[in-house]
Amino acid sequence: MKRRVPMLIVSITGFLLTIQYFSPHPASEMFYNNALDWLVIIGIFAMPLGIYSMVRIQFHKVIRRSTGWGYSVIALISLFTMLGLGYTDKCLENGTFFMKLFEYVYIPIQATMFSLLAFYIASAAYRAFRARNLLATIVLTSAVIVMLGRVPIGWAIHPLIPWLADWIMNNPNMAAQRAITIGLGLGAASTAMKIVLGIERSYMGME
């Protein structure tokens, strides 16, 4: 019973949502919008679970003096500070302490993490472009042509380089991407059908 009821709900909902895709009728739209609303409502109710989990883990780290427990103290202080300030009136207006923390602490930290990507790409590209075998050499050659074709110096070296770069992107690259996309589409449809038919049950924590 504990397993059958949720599976039945999933199967019926999945089947109805499949039918809904083919119907533009307002009743069908209403059903779809209600399903989305339910998703949001469930997501909101799950948030306290997440916060509880986070607080418990960080608190245990502090109590046990685990490796890096100082970071946990900062995480807890940050959480409760923002939570407290978020309850104050007009906290989202410009110039409030809440917004200052968001703009001058959170956004720069986030930008720092994102900017690391540039260096990581360089380091990953260096590893990928080592010409160890034939395939790696093809990757290296294609990458050099595409990179040169995207900057003015490529055209200055030879006018054919930008054309070749576009050809690589629009033909071999596009063909491979489409092949993966078609496979993904069928795979996703197959998984969805397995869920509707009750064959795939991993989403309920069972295999």
Place this chain on the structure above:
Amino acid sequence: MQTSGYRQAFRILIIVMLWAATPAGSLGVEPEDAGTGLPVIPPMNLVAADTPNDNGNGITLRWDCPPGDDGSGAVISGYVVLRSENSREGYLETAVLGPGTAKYIDNGPAADPVTGEKIHFIRNKPYYYRVAARYASGYRAVSGASGPVQGRAQWFHDGKIPVLTATVLFFALVILYIQKARLQGSELYVRPIAGMKEIDNAIGRATEMGRPILYVLGLGSPEDIATIASYTILARVARKTAEYRTELIVPCNEPIVMTIAQETVRNAYMEAGHPDAYSDDMVFFVTSMQFAYVAAVNGLMLREKTATNCYFGKFYAESLLLSETGNIAGSIQVAGTDEVAQLPFFVTTCDYTLIGEELYAASAYLGRDPLLLGALKAQDFAKALVMILIVAGAVLMSFGIDWLLEIITVRM
């Protein structure tokens, strides 16, 4: 007196008949545009019809532009769409369109010129339409009325017939192959997936080194197919870590994903016969913010010195930040995602990568359940059909034959 009354009535009747016999297209028409010398002609052949395949909130209008309209605005500066609930009066402007326009779908409000009140389009209500051509010289030629027409909702979108056909066909294939797999058992051949095979070795390596395993479910929401596929692999990994008594760390980005992951790991530990080894601290929520999550997981990798990192699910810009950190830390890494743009990053930084649909095939590959294997076979068969259609379509289109394209085109 009575005779005079009949005469009066007869005269009124004649006037009404003459008025009704006046061609509708000639209403409000000036004989000639003083600026260009061209005759002032209203939009012709106005047809208002219910917009097909919609929710009833639209009426499609089509008309022929007057001969002077070349789209430049030199002769005709634009068109005004007028709507009324009555064929003869009460027409309100619903849209002002540019020159050269010959089609409009009306679904918006009309403004009352007196009160300024917006009168909304109402489904199933009969409306009449007229379209006025605005001449650059200032003349306004109004077409005859078209209607009454109602916006009606359809229960079935007939432009999606190709999708319905493909869905039914695919569904039938899945059922057929599942039945076949039931008869054959788990004898169906599935090609080896290197990444899947390597997971067991990676867990063994972590056990030997006495270091934890990190499992990242990505940034996807619980309804994403990639996240659902990831739970299956997580169950497999958790069962192995339970058997080997290896530490497992699952930091989550989404509270619902965390709840399901906790349930998955708990069940796996119970199935492995070690429910006591499970703790809710293994699967925990970090944050919903993308880069804050990356910082936390990267910190975990470097502090805990994880021996094996698994990334299965939906990943975006954080894919390289996570996997490159793991690479620098010297961990064995296995990844799989359905985000095509992130695959090159994983291929570059991870030891094994499940490309695209291999992630979805993982549940069948790991479980060896005939039902799951059957669905996988149906998927392969459908892929073969798609390949045949692509080749046939390319050949037919090369010879200028487009009926196949017509059949499979989805009209939204």
